[in-house]
Amino acid sequence: MQLAVIFWTEEGCLKVVSSLKAAASIVCTALLLGNSAQASEIVGLNSGKVLQGSPPFSEAVRVGDTLYMSGQVGLEPSTQKLVPGGIEAEAKQTMANIKASIEASGYEMSDIVKCLVIMADMSELPAFSKIYLSSFEESKYPARSAFAASGLALDARVEVECIASK
Template identity: 50%
Template sequence: MRKHLRTLAASVVLATTTLSSSYAAEVEFLNASGALPANLPFSDAVRVGNLYFLSGQLGVKPGTMELVQGGMEAEARQTMENIATVLKANGLAMSDIVKCTVMLADMADWGAFNEVYRSFFTPPYPARSAFGATGLGLGARAEVECIAADRDPTAP
């Protein structure tokens, strides 16, 4: 798992370096979706140029820290709905996602998660990484973070 975290950290550093060296982009911290309570110590998303880096989402009921009941399928569906909520609050859609990172508490849930995940996209699918994680927040079964690209950043 540490290898995956190092790889992820290196990717973020590379992306940040590439962005900062290619142009001076405005950075905006976004918290208007209502997907999570407002008192958490992180932003819903951060916009850098036309890229949106979404914080990891869990299968919590909107505006709460309470996981939905119903197992992996229900949690996965709510997780993806929460991502859609953050995107919509920023004028984006699921089709704007270019990369997702999926963390599963139990890799045996891979198939069940994929069934739900697939229902939120149409091909071509975003790039994706997935790995097992010991101990997700709130005892969640899945957490998903995404990067989205605004294909028309001049639109209102």
């Protein structure tokens, strides 16, 4: 039987005693990295490039090097109304809004690691996907989930929420 004793402080691992020293070192490193992420400042960002006024939420929130974006719909920034033309027009505008918001936050489309797609009608997912895929470099697509929901904001056909990381 092997015994590992680990002494901890708020700064991290002080001392490891046992033959499991290498494993414990990995655990200490992981915990230290986790603690530094927890200590990161939370910054709400509102670019004004998509939504005018003061919405009751942040357009994006940055924690460390990770950017959590609020959902975007096919809102035309100049009119603050959904673009006409159905799923294709809304998909193009939604992705343009994501690009404007992410770039205003100091990130790029290639920094997006995960997207959540919410559809009013899942039968429109193939049409949305064609436009969505053209927004990213081929073979460097973010992870993605999709589901249908009724009653999207402004009666949109699609809403997309993304997470980016540098």
